Amino acid sequence: MSLTGTPFLVTLGVLCAVAVALPLALWSRVPGPRAARAAARLAMLLFVQATAVALVFTLVNNSNQLYDNWEDLLGTGDHVRTAADLGASGTGGIAVETLPRVRQTFEPGRGPGMRAEGGVLVTRLDGRVSGVHAEVNVWLPPQYDDPAYREHRFPVVELLPGYPGSSKAWFGSMDATEQLAPLMRAGRIEPFILISPRTNLLPGADTGCANVAGRVNADTWLSVDVPKMVMDNFRALPAPDGWAVAGYSAGAHCAAKLAVAHPDRYRAAVSLSGYNDPASEAGSLASRTPALRAANDPYVLLTRSPAPPPIALYLSGQPGDGYEAAQALDRAARPPTRVDVVFVPGSAGGHTMALWKPQVVPAFQWLSEVMTAEDAPRATPLARSSAGSTHAEPASGTAWPAAAARRP
Structure with missing residues (x-):
């Protein structure tokens, strides 16, 4: 999925909405012992934070066109095949x-x-x-x-x-x-x-x-x-x-x-x-x-x-x-x-x-x-x-x- 494409942006928007809805719907319904409930609630909060940050980053990136693709963002793209010494000219x-x-x-x-x-x-x-x-x-x-x-x-x-x-x-x-x-x-x-x-x-x-x-x-x-x-x-x-x-x-x-x-x-x-x-x-x-x-x-x-x-x-x-x-x-x-x-x-x-x-x-x-x-x-x-x-x-x-x- 393209970093700057509409499908990725829409997907992030949906995930962000789901992340907000989950704790509202499940916060008091999480089963299990206290430690498990605390861990589940923390995971929901982290999910909210992560999706919100990802959505904001994507909106900023699309607006300013900082990174064109995943290779640019992750630093894995190399467009240099050779780099000979070409001298002053x-x-x-x-x-x-x-x-x-x-x-x-x-x-x-x-x-x-x-x-x-x-x-x-x-x-x-x-x-x-x-x-x-x-x-x-x-x-x-x-x-x-x-x-x-x-x-x-x-x-x-x-x-x-x-x-x-x-x-x-x-x-x-x-x-x-x-x-x-x-x-x-x-x-x-x-x-x-x-x-x-x-x-x-x-x-x-x-x-x-x-x-x-x-x-x-x-x-x-x-x-x-x-x-x-x-x-x-x-x-x-x-x-x-x-x-x-x-x-x-x-x-x-x-x-x-x-x-x-x-x-x-x-x-x-x-x-x-x-x-x-x-x-x-x-x-x-x-x-x-x-x-x-x-x-x-x-x-x-x-x-x-x-x-x-x-x-x-x-x-x-x-x-x-x-x-x-x-x-x-x-x-x-x-x-x-x-x-x-x-x-x-x-x-x-x-x-x-x-x-x-x-x-x-x-x-x-x-x-x-x-x-x-x-x-x-x-x-x-x-x-x-x-x-x-x-x-x-x-x-x-x-x-x-x-x-x-x-x-x-």
Whole structure:
């Protein structure tokens, strides 16, 4: 039975109701000696507690899409087949452009949000360079099958969840396609191809989107193998000008790091409540050694770069949760690096989907501004205002409220 499926949730609901009814009906009717009666009553109470905790956990998990299946929850899933030392380039000297074309088959995705706005396609990819074997979700914009766009190639945004987090979360909990598709049809934002690869690759470990020889090549999986597959199977613009990466929480850290580390692969990054130092995420493999920690810290990479990378960064955060890290990157940046920092007030809520979901539209508006489509007019910008903010709309919708404004 699927961890995130309706049958499992209904079963837990029924068990929870039964668990509450049992002591009400049997408490005074339990037979046997005193010790046996006490044990039976304790078992009924524990049954109530266990079913209630399981139901609440499942509701929270389904809402935030933290664990996609039982393997993820139990820490038994391993999606790494090999983890060779690929060197500083992350390719091990392989000329990726000379590799054979990746031919993939796709099937309709299942789960919350996966059927909305044309549906999400899912494939399982064997990463030829990274050694990772995992799923990749692909959503095509409304214009993709329009005959008028048959020669058009589309910009791509790679979407990364937090840790733990499901590769489906951007389509389910974040409602990305339902928010963006109407604006794409109206020409208000660019028609992006959205891809969301698995980032939970090792049992019970946050890879930090890093290459760790002998353990995992998560960076290469995300920045080499997945983009090649997309380019080989869809009408996607080439890197770097046609590619961006976006994430929230741990995925936000990864987004900024990937863009700063690989300006030859990405033109822009969106980071929602991210951090710079990999050690900010307890247990991150990217913080195992000082060298790994520095190699996966976007601030360190930016300050040590021989030349400022030609990338754009959208960084949003609250005080104590991403804002200071964004300011640090802003201070370190030099042209042509562009950094736009969005301050989100603490009153907007905590480190949850409810904070990040309203930021999807303004983030993609920004992406439409910094990334130019190959053969179509630029999207019409959404109107901005300096109207006062409310608790429910930090830097969201069609406004940039004064209390959630882009900071220079």
